[in-house]
Amino acid sequence: MVLSGSRGFRRKTADYLDQWGVFLKGFIEHPRMVGSIIPSSRFTIRKMLEPVDWDSCDLFVEYGPGVGTFCHPVLERMRSDAALLVIDTNPLYVDYLNRTIRDSRFTAVLGSAEDVEAIVADHGHKHADYVLSGLPFSTLPDGVGANIAAATHRVLREGGGFLVYQFSTAARDFMAKHFARIDSGFELWNVLPCKLFWGWKDGR
Numbered sequence: 001m002v003l004s005g006s007r008g009f010r011r012k013t014a015d016y017l018d019q020w021g022v023f024l025k026g027f028i029e030h031p032r033m034v035g036s037i038i039p040s041s042r043f044t045i046r047k048m049l050e051p052v053d054w055d056s057c058d059l060f061v062e063y064g065p066g067v068g069t070f071c072h073p074v075l076e077r078m079r080s081d082a083a084l085l086v087i088d089t090n091p092l093y094v095d096y097l098n099r100t101i102r103d104s105r106f107t108a109v110l111g112s113a114e115d116v117e118a119i120v121a122d123h124g125h126k127h128a129d130y131v132l133s134g135l136p137f138s139t140l141p142d143g144v145g146a147n148i149a150a151a152t153h154r155v156l157r158e159g160g161g162f163l164v165y166q167f168s169t170a171a172r173d174f175m176a177k178h179f180a181r182i183d184s185g186f187e188l189w190n191v192l193p194c195k196l197f198w199g200w201k202d203g204r
């Protein structure tokens with residue numbers, strides 16, 4: 001369906017306000033779990049996904065997708081037979097994603113990233129090729145960040161990558177216990193400017 005100019009604009013504005021309203025409501029209800037009042041910028045998205053080898057990616061997992069800021073760019077880059085599995089603890093966000101993303105490669109699960117191994121297995125996969133995280137590691141409840149870093153290392157295939165963006169370096173400290181090789185980056189054009197980390201699970 002092709003919408004005429006002003007109708008198309010009104011629809012896009014309504015979709016944007018809907019998305020923004022859902023994100024804000026989630027932040028107001030669970031500020032420590034969401035950790036940011038504004039979704040990631042397109043600069044952060046581009047830089048974070050740059051090292052991904054899409055040809056070798058069968059399963060891409062995302063923790064804390066929120067309202068899907070990364071989901072669309074990931075789906076645009078992914079092979080047509082690959083899968084994107086996203087996990088979020090907030091039912092508001094999972095409902096929104098299921099309502100707005102209609103792509104057979106996409107699955108949104110209500111749950112915690114701590115349970116990634118069971119969630120990946122339940123969806124018929126042996127391992128993940130890449131895991132992306134926008135989780136606020138520094139404000140998560142005690143022990144949760146450490147559990148997530150350990151479970152992520154176990155669920156990745158050898159050669160797979162853990163892609164993390166955060167305002168602080170807390171995530172890197174958790175990653176360093178499991179990933180011997182971690183690349184770092186920085187994105188200024190984000191509210192707030194953020195740190196990027198790529199942890200690589202080296203083959204034996």
Ligand SMILES: C[S@@+](CC[C@H](N)C(=O)[O-])C[C@H]1O[C@@H](n2cnc3c(N)ncnc32)[C@H](O)[C@@H]1O
Binds near residue numbers: 065114
């Ligand atoms: C900063 S928001 C990220 C939003 C989005 N990815 C972006 O880039 O704009 C953090 C998200 O992590 C989710 N979250 C917090 N703890 C979680 C956990 N243990 N497992 C999965 N998701 C979690 C929150 O509900 C929220 O959607």
